[in-house]
Amino acid sequence: MTEERYDDLAGLRERAKAEVSKVVVGQDRTVELLLVAALAHGHVLLEGPPGSAKTLLGRAVAHMFGAQFKRIQFTPDTTPAELIGSNVIKAGEQVFLPGAVFTNVLLADEINRTPPRTQAALFEPMQERQVTVDGKVHKLPDPFLVIATQNPYEHSGVFELPESQLDRFLFKINLDYADPEYEFAMLNLPHNGIAPDMLGEVRPLLGVVGLDKARQELMDTEVSDAIGRYIVALGRRTRDMPGVELGVSSRAMIHLMSAAKANARLNGRRVVTIEDVREMAPYVLRHRMILSEGASADEVLKRAMDAVPAAVPTSVA
Structure with missing residues (x-):
């Protein structure tokens, strides 16, 4: 080995x-x-x-x-x-x-x-x-x-x-x-x-x-409060989207942050960006929602990301 x-x-x-x-x-x-x-x-x-x-x-x-x-x-x-x-x-x-x-x-x-x-x-x-x-x-x-x-x-x-x-x-x-x-x-x-x-x-x-x-390299990866609030806002947005019976869990948000950190490091950066989150979101979130018949997970996530601004307010609703 x-x-x-x-x-x-x-x-x-x-x-x-x-x-x-x-x-x-x-x-x-x-x-x-x-x-x-x-x-x-x-x-x-x-x-x-x-x-x-x-x-x-x-x-x-x-x-x-x-x-x-x-x-x-x-x-x-x-x-x-x-x-x-x-x-x-x-x-x-x-x-x-x-x-x-x-x-x-x-x-x-x-x-x-x-x-x-x-x-x-x-x-x-x-x-x-x-x-x-x-x-x-x-x-x-x-x-x-x-x-x-x-x-x-x-x-x-x-x-x-x-x-x-x-x-x-x-x-x-x-x-x-x-x-x-x-x-x-x-x-x-x-x-x-x-x-x-x-x-x-x-x-x-x-x-x-x-x-x-x-893996230890990820521990030094910086995630700002703004990125954290964006992840929470995006996750919560899936819970009230049309066609969604049950949105993503809190565990999904934690997983999304972990994936965004790893993606940043694999792209040579020590700081997580909004793009890291948006890039990883479909793979992390698409299988964690319960959808109404005929709804598409990828379409729901696209609408959710369009609805959440990149600059998230200091308090997340």
Whole structure:
């Protein structure tokens, strides 16, 4: 495992895109967002059609991080024990067998194809970075990042994630098929883009220690009161927008600030701007609202941002 310190987070962003593009082309923006999530201690939900490279992208990013990686393919038969682990009797003694969550990066493939009971088993790991089995707490490795995928076009045998679990994801990223030029470039990737040893071409950049030190850089990032008030005003505005039955939570505002800080640092700045907030808002907030039938989350957020001035009054209504 590579453990290299990166104080130059803007440089890290460019290196990360270059490494991942060796196996997945046309997804630079998604790579940037996954970096933001990792720095902000957040989890990511990737949604896109089959063949949009969700799984390969998750594997490539994990390899780029230089961290331990596991993948679990969710099915209707996946059990909570496969995720969090279980106690077994071995040689007359009770032994804990760790589940898939005992890793640094967990790729939770097709998370909406497993029943609610198994989905709920991810609550504690995602929120607390630990699991409790038979009353005993087991801490997860640090860092711990979940990259979950789901196919929005599947309807049979699908269990939609409840709002309480969606709220645990820092980002929801909508993937689509690549542009024609990128799809043409895929034809020239080594091994036609499908061989399992492709990931060996991705150079690990960070490692666990490097990621931890990169995260520490965020502690020195300046967020003014004006930025904080803008975040609160924007979040509160979603609660009374037409087409919204339930707006974003206070947790969403905290997550938005964390993402804005990471975005600022990855762009070479130590000060968060309004643009950092507006840039991150769709990814942080789109999955945290309950909408009326026919309403569009992205359209609601656009109207909310248009309605909240960049210069927020000293008291937020």
